[in-house]
Amino acid sequence: xxxxxxxxxxxxxxxxxxxxxxxxxxxxxxxxxxxxxxxxxxxxxxxxxxxxxxxxxxxxxxxxxxxxxxxxxxxxxxxxxxxxxxxxxxxxxxxxxxxxxxxxxxxxxxxxx
Amino acid sequence: xxxxxxxxxxxxxxxxxxxxxxxxxxxxxxxxxxxxxxxxxxxxxxxxxxxxxxxxxxxxxxxxxxxxxxxxxxxxxxxxxxxxxxxxxxxxxxxxxxxxxxxxxxxxxxxxxxxxxxxxxxxxxxxxxxxxxxxxxxxxxxxxxxxxxxxxxxxxxxxxxxxxxxxxxxxxxxxxxxxxxxxxxxxxxxxxxxxxxxxxxxxxxxxxxxxxxxxxxxxxxxxxxxxxxxxxxxxxxxxxxxxxxxxxxxxxxxxxxxxxxxxxxxxxxxxxxxxxxxxxxxxxxxxxxxxxxxxxxxxxxxxxxxxxxxxxxxxxxxxxxxxxxxxxxxxxxxxxxxxxxxxxxxxxxxxxxxxxxxxxxxxxxxxxxxxxxxxxxxxxxxxxxxxxxxxxxxxxxxxxxxxxxxxxxxxxxxxxxxxxxxxxxxxxxxxxxxxxxxxxxxxxxxxxxxxxxxxxxxxxxxxxxxxxxxxxxxxxxxxxxxxxxxxxxxxxxxxxxxxxxxxxxxxxxxxxxxxxxxxxxxxxxxxxxxxxxxxxxxxxxxxxxxxxxxxxxxxxxxxxxxxxxxxxxxxxxxxxxxxxxxxxxxxxxxxxxxxxxxxxxxxxxxxxxxxxxxxxxxxxxxxxxxxxxxxxxxxxxxxxxxxxxxxxxxxxxxxxxxxxxxxxxxxxxxxxxxxxxxxxxxxxxxxxxxxxxxxxxxxxxxxxxxxxxxxxxxxxxxxxxxxxxxxxxxxxxxxxxxxxxxxxxxxxxxxxxxxxxxxxxxxxxxxxxxxxxxxxxxxxxxxxxxxxxxxxxxxxxxxxxxxxxxxxxxxxx
Numbered sequence: 001x002x003x004x005x006x007x008x009x010x011x012x013x014x015x016x017x018x019x020x021x022x023x024x025x026x027x028x029x030x031x032x033x034x035x036x037x038x039x040x041x042x043x044x045x046x047x048x049x050x051x052x053x054x055x056x057x058x059x060x061x062x063x064x065x066x067x068x069x070x071x072x073x074x075x076x077x078x079x080x081x082x083x084x085x086x087x088x089x090x091x092x093x094x095x096x097x098x099x100x101x102x103x104x105x106x107x108x109x110x111x112x113x
Numbered sequence: 114x115x116x117x118x119x120x121x122x123x124x125x126x127x128x129x130x131x132x133x134x135x136x137x138x139x140x141x142x143x144x145x146x147x148x149x150x151x152x153x154x155x156x157x158x159x160x161x162x163x164x165x166x167x168x169x170x171x172x173x174x175x176x177x178x179x180x181x182x183x184x185x186x187x188x189x190x191x192x193x194x195x196x197x198x199x200x201x202x203x204x205x206x207x208x209x210x211x212x213x214x215x216x217x218x219x220x221x222x223x224x225x226x227x228x229x230x231x232x233x234x235x236x237x238x239x240x241x242x243x244x245x246x247x248x249x250x251x252x253x254x255x256x257x258x259x260x261x262x263x264x265x266x267x268x269x270x271x272x273x274x275x276x277x278x279x280x281x282x283x284x285x286x287x288x289x290x291x292x293x294x295x296x297x298x299x300x301x302x303x304x305x306x307x308x309x310x311x312x313x314x315x316x317x318x319x320x321x322x323x324x325x326x327x328x329x330x331x332x333x334x335x336x337x338x339x340x341x342x343x344x345x346x347x348x349x350x351x352x353x354x355x356x357x358x359x360x361x362x363x364x365x366x367x368x369x370x371x372x373x374x375x376x377x378x379x380x381x382x383x384x385x386x387x388x389x390x391x392x393x394x395x396x397x398x399x400x401x402x403x404x405x406x407x408x409x410x411x412x413x414x415x416x417x418x419x420x421x422x423x424x425x426x427x428x429x430x431x432x433x434x435x436x437x438x439x440x441x442x443x444x445x446x447x448x449x450x451x452x453x454x455x456x457x458x459x460x461x462x463x464x465x466x467x468x469x470x471x472x473x474x475x476x477x478x479x480x481x482x483x484x485x486x487x488x489x490x491x492x493x494x495x496x497x498x499x500x501x502x503x504x505x506x507x508x509x510x511x512x513x514x515x516x517x518x519x520x521x522x523x524x525x526x527x528x529x530x531x532x533x534x535x536x537x538x539x540x541x542x543x544x545x546x547x548x549x550x551x552x553x554x555x556x557x558x559x560x561x562x563x564x565x566x567x568x569x570x571x572x573x574x575x576x577x578x579x580x581x582x583x584x585x586x587x588x589x590x591x592x593x594x595x596x597x598x599x600x601x602x603x604x605x606x607x608x609x610x611x612x613x614x615x616x617x618x619x620x621x622x623x624x625x626x627x628x629x630x631x632x633x634x635x636x637x638x639x640x641x642x643x644x645x646x647x648x649x650x651x652x653x654x655x656x657x658x659x660x661x662x663x664x665x666x667x668x669x670x671x672x673x674x675x676x677x678x679x680x681x682x683x684x685x686x687x688x689x690x691x692x693x694x695x696x697x698x699x700x701x702x703x704x705x706x707x708x709x710x711x712x713x714x715x716x717x718x719x720x721x722x723x724x725x726x727x728x729x730x731x732x733x734x735x736x737x738x739x740x741x742x743x744x745x746x747x748x749x750x751x752x753x754x755x756x757x758x759x760x761x762x763x764x765x766x767x768x769x770x771x772x773x774x775x776x777x778x779x780x781x782x783x784x785x786x787x788x789x790x791x792x793x794x795x796x797x798x799x800x801x802x803x804x805x806x807x808x809x810x811x812x813x814x815x816x817x818x819x820x821x822x823x824x825x826x827x828x829x830x831x832x833x834x835x836x837x838x839x840x841x842x843x844x845x846x847x848x849x850x851x852x853x854x855x856x857x858x859x860x861x862x863x864x865x866x867x868x869x870x871x872x873x874x875x876x877x878x879x880x881x882x883x884x885x886x887x888x889x890x891x892x893x894x895x896x897x898x899x900x901x902x903x904x905x906x907x908x909x910x911x912x913x914x915x916x917x918x919x920x921x922x923x924x925x926x
Binding site for chain 2: 002073089103
C-alpha cells in the first residue's frame with residue numbers, strides 16, 4: 001500500500017511542478033493545491049499506513065494508527081487552505097489591476113543598468 | 114592608558130573639536146589650532162631619542178580584546194621612533210604650510226583638518242603598534258583618510274577617480290595583508306610582532322611561510338606604490354598639495370616600507386625575500402624614473418619620482434637581508450644597504466616634502482602646474498627657485514646634498530650584492546647595479562627638468578592665469594626649513610647616525626645584535642675613489658648628454674598604446690568586470706518566475722538524488738507494508754488520472770473541477786487510512802476551496818475568452834518528472850529505513866489518563882501540542898484579514914490597468 005501511495009504522490013508532485021511552471025496564474029495556484037495534497041499524503045505514508053484502527057480510544061482495541069502525523073496533516077491542511085485562499089484573492093486582485101493572468105506579462109519593467 | 118597611548122590617539126581625539134573651531138572662530142585660520150597637535154607630539158617623541166639610542170625599547174599595553182589576543186600594545190624602538198618623528202615633524206610643517214595654502218573663507222577647512230588629523234593618528238598607530246590586528250586597523254584608517262583627502266575637492270571628477278582608484282588598490286593590498294597576519298598568527302599563536310620575531314624559526318619552517326610572506330608583501334607593495342600597483346599614486350595628485358606633500362611623499366607611502374622593515378626579522382632568512390623585494394623595488398625605481406621624464410604636470414613628475422625613490426628604498430631593504438648570510442669579515446658590508454635605506458628614507462622625506470611645497474607655491478602664485486606654460490620664474494621667485502634647486506639636486510644625487518650620500522650608499526650596496534656568491538646571485542646579480550645605474554640616469558634627467566623648465570628659459574607670463582610673484586613668507590617657512598635640513602644632513606650626515614639611524618637598523622637585525630655584532634653607522638662624505646663614485650660621474654655625464662638631446666628621444670614614450678599601459682589595463686579591468694557582472698546577472702536574473710522555480714526545483718532534486726547516490730540509499734527494502742484492497746486501486750487510478758487530466762485541459766473550469774476530484778479522492782484515502790478527522794476536514798475544505806476557485810474564475814470572465822491549452826514544453830515536463838521521481842524516491846527511502854519507534858506510543862497510553870479525551874488526534878491538537886493549533890488559528894486570521902484588506906483598501910487609484918480594462922469592456926460592447 002505504501003509503495004502504491006508513494007507512486008501516487010510522485011505523480012501528484014509531477015503534475016504540480018508542471019502546472020507551477022506554466023504561465024497562467026490560476027494554473028499555478030492549482031499546482032500549489034496539488035502540491036499540498038502530495039505533501040499531506042507523504043507525511044501520512046512515511047509514518048506507515050493502516051497499522052490499526054482509527055485513533056479513537058475504544059475499549060478492547062490495542063492497535064491504533066499513529067495519531068501524530070494525522071495531527072500534523074490536519075494542521076497543514078488548514079494552513080494550506082488559508083494560504084490558497086489568500087493566493088486566490090491575490091490572483092483575482094492582480095487580474096483586476098493588470099488585466100492579465102499571464103506571468104510573463106507581469107515582468108517588472110525597471111532596469112538597473 | 115598610558116601617556117604613550119594618549120599621544121598616539123591625540124590626533125584622533127582632537128579631530129572632533131576641529132569643526133567647532135572652524136565654525137566658532139571664523140576670524141582665525143583653523144590650521145593654527147591644529148598646528149599645536151603635531152608640534153606637541155614631535156617634542157614628546159623627541160624625548161624618546163635617548164632611550165632608543167641606548168638600545169632600549171618602551172612597551173605599554175592597554176587591554177582591548179584579550180580573549181581574541183588583541184591588545185593595544187604600543188612599542189617604541191628605533192624604527193618606530195624614526196617614523197613617528199617623520200610623521201609628526203613633517204606633519205607640523207605641512208600644517209603650517211597649509212595655513213597659507215588653503216583659503217579660510219573659500220575652503221571647508223573643518224573637513225580638511227579632521228581628515229588630516231585622522232590620518233596623522235592612524236599613521237602613528239601603524240608605526241607604534243606591536244599587535245598586528247591593531248596595526249591593520251590603523252592601516253585601513255590611513256587608507257580611508259587618504260581616500261577622503263584625495264577626494265577633498267569632490268566636485269572635480271578627477272579627484273573622485275583618483276580617490277576611488279587609490280582606495281581600491283590600497284584596500285585590496287590591506288585585505289591581503291590581513292590574510293597574511295592571520296596566517297602568521299596561526300603559526301605563532303600570537304598577533305604580537307615581537308612574538309613573531311622571537312619565533313622566526315617556527316614561521317620559516319611552516320609550509321605556509323611563502324603564502325604569508327606574499328600576502329604581507331602585497332599589502333606593503335600596494336601601500337608603497339610598487340610596480341605594478343604604483344598607478345594609484347599619480348592619480349592621487351588631485352589632492353590639495355599639502356596632502357600630496359604629507360601623504361604621498363613623506364608618510365603614507367612609507368607605511369609599506371615600514372612594514373617591510375618591521376617584518377624583515379621574520380622573513381629575511383629566506384632567499385625569496387631578498388629576491389622579491391630587491392627585484393620589485395629595483396624595477397619600480399627604473400620604471401618610475403623612466404615615466405617621470407615624460408610628465409608635463411609638475412606634480413606628475415614628483416609622483417613618479419616618489420614611486421621611483423620608494424622603489425629604491427624598497428630594494429635596499431631587500432638587499433639588506435644579505436647581511437644575515439655573510440659572516441667572515443669583521444665589518445658586515447651588506448649592512449650598508451639597510452643603513453642606506455633608512456638614511457634615504459629620511460632624506461627623501463625632506464627633499465620630496467620641500468619639492469611638493471615648492472610646486473604648490475608655483476601652482477598658487479601662477480595658476481598652473483603645466484611645465485609647458487611655465488618658465489623664467491627665477492627672477493620673480495628667487496627663494497622658491499633656491500628651494501627647488503636644492504631639492505632637485507639632492508634628488509638627483511649630487512653633492513653637497515644629502516641625496517648624494519644615500520645615492521652613493523645605494524650604488525655601493527648594489528655593486529656589493531652583485532659580487533655575492535650565494536642565492537644564485539653570481540650569475541645574474543650583475544643586473545642589479547645596471548638597472549640601478551639606468552634608473553639613476555633618468556632620475557638625474559627629471560630632477561634637472563623640474564627646475565630648468567619651471568624657473569629657467571624664456572618667460573611666458575602672458576600665458577599664465579595669474580601674474581607671478583614670490584610667495585608670502587608664511588608659505589615659504591616650511592619648504593625653507595626642509596631645504597636647510599637637506600643641506601644640513603648633507604654636510605653633517607652623522608648628526609643622525611647614533612640618535613636615529615643606528616637604533617632603526619638594529620631593530621631590523623635583532624638576531625645580529627643579539628649575536629654581539631655592532632651596528633656601526635658612519636656616513637662619510639668623502640670615501641675615496643670608489644666604483645660608486647665613478648658610477649655617479651657616469652650618471653652625471655650620461656644624464657647631461659640625454660638631457661641636452663631630450664627632444665630627439667622623447668618620441669619613444671608615445672609608442673605604447675593606452676590600452677596596453679597599466680592604467681589602461683586597470684580601467685579596462687574595471688569596465689570589463691562591471692560588464693561581466695551585469696551580463697552574468699542578466700543571464701540568470703531573467704525576471705520570469707518560471708526561471709527561478711526551475712533553478713529551485715533542479716537544485717533541490719539534484720541535491721537530493723546526489724546525496725542518495727553518495728550515501729548509497731537506493732537499496733530499498735519494503736517490509737511489513739499494508740495490504741491494498743482492490744477498490745483502493747480504483748481510487749488511486751481516479752486520483753492519478755484526474756491529476757494528469759488537469760494538464761491537458763484547455764479551459765480552466767474543468768481544471769478546477771478535476772482538482773476537486775483529486776481533493777475528494779485524497780479525502781477518501783484518509784478514510785481508508787483510518788483518519789476520520791482528516792477526512793472530515795479535507796472534505797469540507799476541499800468544498801470551500803473549489804467554491805473559492807470558482808468564485809475567482811467567475812470574476813475573471815475575460816480570461817475564458819483568451820483561454821488556450823497549455824502548450825507542451827519538453828523542458829518543463831522533464832523537470833516535473835525529475836521532481837516527481839525524487840519525491841517518490843524520498844518516500845521509498847523513508848519506508849526502507851525505519852530505525853526508531855514512534856513517540857506516539859506515549860499519546861496512545863496517556864490520552865485518557867492525562868488529557869481526559871478519547872480522540873487521540875484532537876487531544877494532540879488541543880492538549881499535547883496545543884501551541885501548533887494556536888498559531889494555525891493565527892494563520893487563518895491573518896489570511897482572512899489579508900484578504901479583507903486586499904479587497905477593501907486601495908492606497909493608489911487604479912491607473913493604467915484599470916483604464917485598459919475599462920477600455921476593453923467598452924470596445925466589446
